[in-house]
Amino acid sequence: MDIGLAGRTALVPGASSGLGLAIARALAAEGANVVMAARRGDLLRRHAAELPSALAVEIDITAPDAARRLVGAAVERFGQVDVCVLNGGGPAPGTALEATDADLLRAVETQLLTHQRLAAAVLPGMRERGWGRLVAVGSAFVQEPAPNMVGSNTGRAALAAYLKTLAAEVAADGVTVNMVLPGRIDTDRVAHLDREAARRSGRTPEQVRADSVARIPVGRLGTPEEFAAVVTFLAGAPASYVTGSQIRCDGGLLRAL
Incomplete structure (x- = not known):
């Protein structure tokens, strides 16, 4: 299937590792120019050099002016942004009872406002051209809040509500807005959460992971590449009638x- 991404330009934050890197590679494999953003500049540049048409931008996407600078760099290099992946790190574990004002404000800042700024920066061009894709990397916690993950539960649910509202407002302009919800994907983030759960429970990380796998019907963790394939389809032309949706990859x- 030709998904119509050849020559398009995609912006992917958090692209130095994990899901972001897998997404950048999958989009590049479909012929897209990829603007890769992350804080770990040396690692990011090494990965970008492996792709046929990529720009590495070392940046902290949570900074208030990061969206403007990142989109400006993309436009300067490739002329426009056609696909914007909303992706970034997740909040630290924590319970609702222990959460402070600062904890919740940080969750909203990183999980909602950071992505809202990026969407606002790319949407004018997309709407003017009559074509665009916003694809957010969410979490299964959006639909089923997890214990001890109040920051992620709260921030990502707020982002989901914002994106659902936004999708209806820009659909007539040829811009789709969707969210992909990863379950247990084999990334460094999941390994870190396993270690934290093991520390709290007195078990080993291997025991925590085995318990998790036992609850997954397919009997294993997902791979970043499997997740990236779903994002890439939603970024393409055949997904033009899919918007305002949450797609699970779990x-x-x-x-x-």
């Missing part, structure tokens, strides 16, 4: 309808 983990 191996059947969530039991919700």
Whole structure:
């Protein structure tokens, strides 16, 4: 299937590792120019050099002026941004009872406002051209809040509400807005959460992971490449009638309808 991304330009934050890197590689494989952003500049530049048409931008995407600078760099190099992936790090674990004002404000800042700024920076051009894709990397916690993850539960749910509202407002302009919800994907982030859960429970990380896998119907963790394939499809032309949706990539983990 030709998904119509050849010659398009995609912006991917958090692209130095994990899901962001897998997404950048998948989009590049479809012929897209890829603007890769992350704080770890040396690692980011090494990965960008492996792709046929990529720009590495060392930046902290949570900074208030980061969206403007990042989109400016993309436009200067490639002329426009056609696909914008909303991706970034997740909040630290924590309970609702222990959460402070600062904890929740930080979650909203990193999980909602950072992505809202980026969307606002790319949307004018997309709407003017009559074509654009916003694809957010969410979490299964949007549909099934997890214990001890109040920051992620709260911030990502707020982002989901914002994107659902936005999708209806820009649909007639040829811009789609969707969210992909990863379950247990084999990334450094999931390994870190396993270690934290092991520390709290007195188990080993291997025991924590085995318990998690036992709850997944397909019987294993997902791979970043499997997740990136879903994002890439939503970024392409064949997905033009899919908007305002949350797509799970979780191996059947969530039991919700």
